[in-house]
Amino acid sequence: MKTNKKIRVVHLISGLLQGGAESVLFRLVTWPDPEVEHIVVSFADGGIYGQSLMDAGVEVEMLGMTPGRLSPADFWRLKKCLTRLDPDVIQTWMYHADLIGGLAARVAGFRHVAWGIRNSGASLAKSSRSAYLFARLSGFFSRWVPQRIVCCAEEARHRHVQWGYDPRKMVVIQNGYDLSRWVRNETARRTLRNEWGLGEQIPLMGFVARWNPLKDHATLIKAFAQCLAKQPDLHCVLVGKDMDDGNPVLMGLLTEYGVREKTILLGMRNDVPSIMSALDLHVLSSIAEGFPNVVAEAMACGVPNVVTNVGDAALIVGEDGWVAPASDPERLAEKIIQALDYIEETGKSTLARQVRERVMNAFSLEKMVAGYRQTWMDMLSENGKTK
Template identity: 45%
Template sequence: MGDALNILHIISSLDDGGAEGTLYRLCTHDLDNTHVVVSLMDLGKYGPLLTQAGISVISLDMPRGRMNVAGLRRLWQCIRDRRPDVVQTWMYHSDLIGGVIARIAGCRHVFWGIRHTQLIPGESARATIWVARLCAKLSRIVPERIICCAETALEVHGALGYDRERMHIIANGYDVSRFAPNPVAARSVRAELGLAEGELLIGHVARYNPQKDHETLLVALAQLRKEERCPSCLLVGTGIDQNNPSLIARIEELGLTDRIHLLGRREDIPAIMNAIDVHVMSSSFGEAFPNVLAEAMACKTPCVATDVGDAAAILGDTGLIVPSREPIALARAIAQLLDEHGSTAWESRCAAARQRIATSFSIDAMVTAYDSAWRKTKPALSD
């Protein structure tokens, strides 16, 4: 692909999240360029993983939600010292802080990353909405290009005032050798939970956050319980454990204690996706390109998802889409897929789900797209 580029990534944190996971996959699979990752906060989950993979990681240790002069100066100095060919930022705060500091430090080739869709007053953080609106005003000045992970993200931010001429879509990509059917891993997780042979199991992998809308899923399960057809359910993610009293209280209130397993944050997500029969995403807003759908599908696990972000485009005809915040519709869709379980139609659906990810959303396609976007700056990199 030509000479290696030096890419410096700036991200708010390296905690467990979709953007962080995509950054990790991009850096570890792009062998044609050199990558350095700067976290405005701490190393989180992905910092050590990136380091183990041979990627240089710098943590500025700024407090969550607050900038400080020392951190900003360290960021400026890092860019000045390393003189990257491209600065790639990830998400609103990094777009603003990283983009502006990079331009001040003399980097002309700044690429923003948008990985969000709706910003809803009263539900989205006020600071996030303010930063996004400020970025819209700066979008004609700071970034050379704005990379969106989803069509929905481009449309929403174009309407918000972002410069459409600079916007470009690169869909997330997935390693289908890691996320792949694995009956041994599936049996191991099921044995860990003490599940009976053949017991139907659904899963929901998401941190505890209002936009993930666990409430709608719980109410849908309560409806299925009334109909005496409620499957067991794994809830996986940061904040999804016995230390979350409000979640536990709601589960008890709905009479679901014996049907739900709270697993907290797990590192074995491919095994989780293999263990479940259906993955359910109940998010109500904010999603752009939900990674969990593609990860489940790559493991031959069909999905039910709410109609947020590019969920429908990811699923195609391999899963079911329902309106957000409608638990009865969600319950009907879960029941529909589980009723199909084990049939010839089910086997075809599972195979089609994996094929869709392998064909349309491969890690190689994502790496090639980023490399191509960055290299369009190449003639001016020596200026």
């Protein structure tokens, strides 16, 4: 291990588009740490986060690979990139980077490799067949390629051990949040509600998630339709990739269940903390998650959650949220109504303080950064910086 110098950590990720893993990576590498130097290598391009990372002073390498079409030349280029960067530790993010990046690192002679599991694995085959195949194949290679396997959630660790991942290498580091960014903004709340034609007394729920089978927007929309029978003024905001009127399946669902006029479609946005502040309730309808960032981010903005019982979602909300079974619109609607009634009885400001305090106490960014740093230090202390 290098002495009197920063630990050089190279992060490998398939791309830098908007997503939970990408946002955690961004928070981790932009945290001011005098002991660690971060370099991010994207297999594809800069995506959403590339320029922001560079603006924050983080070196970003973009290899320009075509997603899903890795060639032998691409693999060789990745290997050469790692050799040139000469990291102390290689931290990979998600299944494709875990396996491909891990193998390239070992071929290049590096042994201090930490994999990053960002998904619970539940229903993964329904979302991405290739990710599922990479995940199961990685279980076999986990005995030899990584030195550590960092899981974002306890459920993720448990399921991947069942899939054959080496349990001796597993470390759970829960996500941490920059509470200086995720904070309630009353001015933004008023501005956005005015823009949407909603008064302060109009109940508003929302879901921040890309269009993906694992997010199960269909169940959310069915539950929303049922809620309108008891809360006819209720509106819903949907934010994320393909959450717009250019998505024919989404539009069909909104029309079929009669909620189109009550739904606000925002697509991709870069002002999510402001949008969160405009909500009264955030609803996670997923059928699978690891450690869902969006739940804690909503809480940091003072917004309580109704979540499905997936990944560590119930752990995040604790006693300050509501939990429903996955794929059950009736129970989800029931919990949404319970939550809205409770918010009205208790007062929005009181509950806003409670949910933010929970995130501050349990999921600080400093705690997450310390967990990663200690993991890397432990890896290096086992055999020095030897390749």
